[in-house]
Amino acid sequence: MIKAGIIGATGYAGGELVRLLQGHRETQIVWYGSKSYIDQKYSEVYQNLFRIVEDVCRDDRLNELADEADVIFTATPQGFLAGVLTEEILSRTKVIDLSADYRIKDVSVYEKWYGIEHKSPQFLPEAVYGLCEINRGRITPATRLVANPGCYTTCSILTAYPLMKEGLIEADTLIIDAKSGTSGAGRGAKVQNLFCEVNENMKAYGVASHRHTPEIEEQLGYACGKNVTLSFTPHLVPMNRGILVTAYASLKRKPDGSLPSEGEIRSAYEKYYGEERFVRLLKPNVCPETKWVEGSNYVDVNFVIDERTGRVVMMGALDNLVKGAAGQAVQNMNLLFGLRESEGLEMVPCFP
Amino acid sequence: MIKAGIIGATGYAGGELVRLLQGHRETQIVWYGSKSYIDQKYSEVYQNLFRIVEDVCRDDRLNELADEADVIFTATPQGFLAGVLTEEILSRTKVIDLSADYRIKDVSVYEKWYGIEHKSPQFLPEAVYGLCEINRGRITPATRLVANPGCYTTCSILTAYPLMKEGLIEADTLIIDAKSGTSGAGRGAKVQNLFCEVNENMKAYGVASHRHTPEIEEQLGYACGKNVTLSFTPHLVPMNRGILVTAYASLKRKPDGSLPSEGEIRSAYEKYYGEERFVRLLKPNVCPETKWVEGSNYVDVNFVIDERTGRVVMMGALDNLVKGAAGQAVQNMNLLFGLRESEGLEMVPCFP
Amino acid sequence: MIKAGIIGATGYAGGELVRLLQGHRETQIVWYGSKSYIDQKYSEVYQNLFRIVEDVCRDDRLNELADEADVIFTATPQGFLAGVLTEEILSRTKVIDLSADYRIKDVSVYEKWYGIEHKSPQFLPEAVYGLCEINRGRITPATRLVANPGCYTTCSILTAYPLMKEGLIEADTLIIDAKSGTSGAGRGAKVQNLFCEVNENMKAYGVASHRHTPEIEEQLGYACGKNVTLSFTPHLVPMNRGILVTAYASLKRKPDGSLPSEGEIRSAYEKYYGEERFVRLLKPNVCPETKWVEGSNYVDVNFVIDERTGRVVMMGALDNLVKGAAGQAVQNMNLLFGLRESEGLEMVPCFP
């Protein structure tokens, strides 16, 4: 039985981790860390877990926790983990970080986009970017530190990856228009996230400045083998869960001026996702919908070729709290401990 | 492995059955019946099941199905099952009916409230009302026909049952004000259920005439040992899932004129639900919320004593598609086949 | 041109007042009071008013405002106005208070339910309860202080008033089950009002203890000429605006044991509302829906007689920010200044 500790257990991502781990047959949660609710019963904060979880919330003492846990999940604000992580901790336990602290290899890029100093860049080299479908080979029992990808990032990368990797699109024409449910904004008490402000409303935010941009650029850069600069625009949607990505790029024309065919594009997706448990390439002409993956670890992707403009429109949908956060963290844990990758993640999406 | 067939597999309750049975370790679905989608892939109707269910939809041929299936779930319009059920079918398979056809013992009451003739009243005596927490003893491997309770009904009965059973309230003062998510209205294409008609709106409907009324009256009548006439008002709420019941009744005063105490009322609830897996009596002062049970088979109940009026306000919340339909049907199936009652139903509620 | 000042102009009720007064031909807002946003442009807080309102927010200085304004609207927390109101202010301007400070005549009842000391009970006798349809005769140019009714209260009273007044129901059997959109919870940044907590959820709250209860009891007590004790349960609904009231009461039987007829009940409603501009008695069998009154000053009411239980189910719907707050305040202002009662309130409900 793997002993897991969670720091930041009462945020939405932390809460989802707790939910998922109840259904994981090889794991037991030994620490519900939540500075705001210390000594309060966890199930009083999340009543859905009433009579299911009996533990009380505890402090954020990572050092102490490192002794008790085989793996620590940190669902904490940016900069927290970087400020407290030590070699001593990593030598005793594994860490899966749901924050952005170890996602970006270039510390100056991190510091520019996040506006904070990185306190432990020495761990950046060993941190593995935990996008399982792409980095699976590097997430092994030997790995100590996993940087769990962001929600927008996971959806954006998986949507565009095969075409970037296969060189089927012009990398610098890539534009990602992303739409997110409101749980992505967290459980902090802010006026802008009140029901009446979000409901019956839609808006873009963080235009040309959202922090997930460099993370997407770095990973897609690895895919196509060169630096990528892209446009990324997040939007807030009046729904609890779900991210939908609509991505646009110019197709690379062949020497004869023709566009890649529907079949060629489809083959590229199949090459990378054909064997994947959690990525579903939909049938032609079926657009991904967030509702079809809700509550599950699936990512649904598809594409449409626009002959008129020479572009391809790529689409992807996932549940931001599952594949976009807690589910992917569990998937990473499974890889770290040599378990079946889908253990605890076999939930069928819930509709309606 | 139990072989299960579903008639009406593409309605919302049918779809939920399919979802739940994917996680049931002892069951295999052998027949996806859906007259509207014959020969179409089930996962094209419910894309959430893409790459999970590969079967195509089939016709409603109950007779043929009776040979293939150990149990048949009928999630069909009122009157359908009563019109086709035969001794021959029941001699070969078990039937769990999610419609109202065999819920009401008095055929004249059924015919009056539903406005249709009952075509096979001969099966009414043997049909068992499948509210597991109350009728568990009668749902056994010997049972052939289960009348799975309605969604409003399950929530209403379980909310009021202990106080009715223990004679703590005046039966004829009972008023049930129920609020339901829109999936309860089904997947039929009707203007009144369009997004724009339901969203940002709330209304009562079927006032003093809703068909679930006699079903609640009959069951609560058994509880208190006499005929009960009550007020039941359903409301439509702009949410997908969930039923919330707020029930009002005058407390029976003791000979000295005093009201039952908080402790006495609580004891009554604990007496009936203390050992129940799926009914959670909340802590004092915590009101049930539909979101805390969403996607799960739980019913959350609680109460508040109003000293000023001498009434008790009883509250209950469940997911209409799970405990209010498909989940309860699976719970009944588990009892019918001698399995662990919670098999396939151990989902933690999903929040947010 | 009437000069109006608003204290608490950046709450939802205050914002609605601003919206409504833009369409009022006889009024000009001279003071946008908002302690939280002093010196900030009002239209930066409410972008819907961009290029419509150019003023900046100002402090809550009631004394200074009394010199500038012919009427002051206070959309402030309980206790604020009672703490600052003076004879000097009232001698210079009229005050329409959207808080509860002067709604309840018995100061001990106020202090018990609100849990605060009333600082200026000397103004209670002259304060007029501003439910125009019932108290119109007392809201005149001579009136200085209007206690604008609460949102739940307005809906509850108007729904039950005719039958209480005409003695057609047993007063002490009255049970009011009310459902409210989330704007009624205000614009404060609280976790429980975040989008993800409210959306796809429904719950009761303040059971047997909500502060609007004594206000309803007092007014309905005047109607039937005796003290009334009733059950009132508010619920939170995932929609922005709207209150729906479902009220239950036993009909008074006639000496021969028969119930009042549909026609008799309807006549009672028509007697009080037949000439009312803003109360619409719907056609038989049409249930009020909050969406049909959204954005307008209308209250829709109707009823169903339940022969089986001898009860009547009364229903009412209004927009909590209009007829339940700002619209009624404008209606009161119109009466105070001898204007046409519907001036500025002739908006057609907005659907969908």
Next chain:
Amino acid sequence: MIKAGIIGATGYAGGELVRLLQGHRETQIVWYGSKSYIDQKYSEVYQNLFRIVEDVCRDDRLNELADEADVIFTATPQGFLAGVLTEEILSRTKVIDLSADYRIKDVSVYEKWYGIEHKSPQFLPEAVYGLCEINRGRITPATRLVANPGCYTTCSILTAYPLMKEGLIEADTLIIDAKSGTSGAGRGAKVQNLFCEVNENMKAYGVASHRHTPEIEEQLGYACGKNVTLSFTPHLVPMNRGILVTAYASLKRKPDGSLPSEGEIRSAYEKYYGEERFVRLLKPNVCPETKWVEGSNYVDVNFVIDERTGRVVMMGALDNLVKGAAGQAVQNMNLLFGLRESEGLEMVPCFP
């Protein structure tokens, strides 16, 4: 008093026209055309108009209506008006068509995208495209036929127009990602528009094939003086009203390789919209939100320059039923009859 007739009065756009015209001081509706509800009271179909509109619905007899009405609004399916319009009708009355029949000058483009034959192309030359802010000079008392723009179209064009017109962006790099509330899908009873299918869901549809594409291309082509081919992707959002457009284009670099400055872009918007009543250019860094224009005729626009990619992100928001349909139709009517352009359209947006 202008006499107006509406054909298709019971669709959502028709209903909004009725709502707006109640507040128009120079117009009277003389004909509520609705084939589906002939002889039924209009206010039974739209209960928000109970006691406000007393008329009954009538047939679609355009010829007869032409004698009674000074102006006819047709809110009808594609092809209807083209099939019945005659010179005789146009010689007697004005027609404002909310369908697409006369929006596209090139009949072959219309027939290709709409898949139907155009039955009266002879009226195409005289039809004026009724986007008031751009075509105002051509919408005059002499005009007989106005092609009222589509909802996506109005928002898309107004968002990009100044930069296209001023040649600040590379026309063929334009990508429009549009998000719409569900009322845009109409009031037809379709499964895909049921509450449970739309709520908590988001999807793209009509990718690379939506019918509004050529309309946007034609109008923006006029703006920049050459043919434009662009990408347009509509999305369905779980809200009743509102369209949000996020548009991307590469900025034209100056001879020295530099990008246009923030000030230059802003000036272009101010040049075209500075004096416009209904187009609001927001302050820098404020993103348009659909809620801030709800229920009103406003379009809010703004932009962000992305120095990294050399692109500009343009954003626009409007209410699809007002500025995107009925409001613009009224604006056109005002121009046709020489009235103040904003008559009947001065509603302040409703928040929340």
